[in-house]
Amino acid sequence: MGTLWQGGNIYTMKAEMDKVEAVFTANGLIQDTGSLSELRAKYQEEIDTVHHLQGKTMFPGFIDSHLHIIGHGEKLIHLDLSALQSPEEVLQALRSRSTQLAAGEWLIGEGWNENQWETPRILHKDELDAICPENPMVLNRICRHALLANTAAMEMGGINRDTADPQGGVVVRDSTGEPTGYFLDTAQEFIKAVVPSMSEEHLTAIVQTAVDDLHQYGLVGGHSEDLNYYGGFTKTYNAFKKGIDGIKRKFRAHLLVHHEVIEDMAAAGLDYHQGTPYIEMGAMKIFSDGALGGRTAWLSEPYQDEPENSGINIHSQQRLESLVQMARKYGMPVAVHAIGDKAVEAVAKTLQKFPLDNGRRDRIIHAQIVNEELLGLLEQLDVVLDIQPTFVASDFPWIIDRIGEKRLKYAYAWKSFLNRQIPCAAGSDAPIESVDPLLGIEAAISRKSTANGETYQDHERLSMYEAISLYTKGSAYASCHEHDQGKIERGYTADFTILDKDPFTIDPEQIHTLKVEQTVVDEEVVYQRIQ
Known part of the structure; x- marks a missing residue:
């Protein structure tokens, strides 16, 4: 038995402006496309659900080709500094959060960006120490290629003026050679290595939080790189399997595999495109x-x-x-x-x-x-x-x-x-x-x-078509799924992003005003906008 999707604009993305009147899906796949009358007649004995789009616009499901799913979840639960417009605002946010900390608890902040401050500068460890000298603090820059740490965190990481820069990283120092608390690229590992590891249960909850949020943006899948962090390959992969179980949550997670855990992947008996119906191994990641x-x-x-x-x-x-x-x-x-x-x-x-x-x-x-x-x-x-x-x-x-x-x-x-x-x-x-x-x-x-x-x-x-293609056909091609994802075509996954309006008919500078009405993964509506 299956579902007939009709009553709106259905763009297949097979070619620019290519549309169909109706789509029939069953067993998680697109079985056929065509006119409403044709599909009704052809599949009348198999259609048990009719999904009326109410004039909305349906696309193949949008897939983010490069994100960090667990990092996205962390941003949702940690102190988010990304919208703050000055160092003073950042410091005030840190003061506020510090009052909520238990003794020895880490203060973790995400997303500070000095380039959006009127007078860009990098905060110094002394400013962080003045806020919570007894609690270790780490503040990830928006690019995640740099972080700030206070003295308590640096002491835990064994950092002092004699610490040498690692290959591919810099411990930023002042004119006297003293570390300032600013760490670039691979030097971040001095601090990250001593941040307490999350439990598998907590990691699973972060995956679930992230996926629930991604659904509301119309995303049916994403290509993510997380497996070398958060306690290693096995623990992180288990968190993904529990968090995206295909029952309570459905999401197409294509996981890039950092070179440091590629042998762990092989030891687990996994290869490219192997995993679960919703989680698969991707390419080997290198920085x-x-x-x-x-x-x-x-x-x-x-x-x-x-x-x-x-x-x-x-x-x-x-x-x-x-x-x-x-x-x-x-x-x-x-x-x-x-x-x-x-x-x-x-x-x-x-x-x-x-x-x-x-x-x-x-x-x-x-x-x-x-x-x-x-x-x-x-x-x-x-x-x-x-x-x-x-x-x-x-x-x-x-x-x-x-x-x-x-x-x-x-x-x-x-x-x-x-x-x-x-x-x-x-x-x-x-x-x-x-x-x-x-x-x-x-x-x-x-x-x-x-x-x-x-x-x-x-x-x-x-163009509009080129831009939307990047999130549909483009992402599918990047993960070698061009034959089963990224288009509304027979044999492809029944994954759809449904918008309230047709983006091809509005001012392109108003695209941000569009609303995701529904997100569909494996024929199932996993997100429904509340009117």
Whole structure:
């Protein structure tokens, strides 16, 4: 028995403006599409439910191609600093939270961003110590490539003026050589290693909290990288299996596998695309550089506003190659974080040197700064670029100070990628940005800064169809699911995102005003907007 979906705008995403009048689903799959009369006649004995869309608009289910599901859940339960507009507001929020702490309890904050403060600066450990000297404190920067820690946390991590910088990281110091409490990229591990581990039950609850929230944004799935943290592969994978059990919660979780736990995955008898009906293993995750906000993204030329600095390469070229070879030993594709053009170049050349020949597909995550030569190289590779459209809205105009006008031509070059037939998928990088795909779609089309309302790089704007495709067909292609996800077509999953209005008929700069009416996973309505 099955369900007939009809009574609204149904976009298949097979081609631009391709629509059908009705869809018949059964056993979690799309069985047929066509006219209402045809499907009624053909499946009259099998239809036991008719789902009337009431004039709403249905798409294939939106999938976020790059987020951190547990991190998103943490942001929902920890102290959220992302909307605060000054260091004074941050310090006041910390004071308020500190009054709620038990003796020795950690104060954990998420998402501070000095670039949205009128006078950007980095808080010093002394300011944190003045708030709660006895309680360890860790404050994750919005990019999660930097954190702040107070003295209590640093002492627990064994940090002092003699602590050496690790490969791919920096312990920021003052003019006397004393650590300031600011840790970049791999140096964060000094602090993260001593933050108390969560129980599996608590981790499961965070997964559930995150998924419930993701559903309300119309997301039926997401590609996430969590398995190397929170107590290791087994514990984290168990939390996902319990949190997304396919009974109480349904969500398509495609989990990237950090290179440090790839052997744990293999020991568990798992391979690419294996897992449960709702949780599967993805590509092997590697970090090759940092982020632009903290000036740790690896650039071919120095930062405009810090001429002695070109960023950080997390791994030497030899180490990067050995990691890709490790993935190839397991027949695995890789998904490599690379923001700066030097990092993208190192990754692209490594993929060219060690190609994958089993039909699985490599990914480069972010690729925010490229150049003409790199575009030519990327065209030759069987690689998908995971882009984050909302970065345009949040990074401009401060990014111009970082990289200068000259490099803007090939910065956040989404349209250039598509024009050269370089496959792209879109995500939010939540909790770094809002997980709302409608904000990403609007940013891809308008390229308007949320800081000053100005538009940047008109020539890189996407069409409505291109932008929505990134969250449907694009995400499916990135995870090698182009034959069963991302379209409304026979044999594809019965996963849908239903909006209150047709985005093709409204002002693109009003996309954020659309409402998700329903989210459907495996034929089941997992979210219903309350009128």
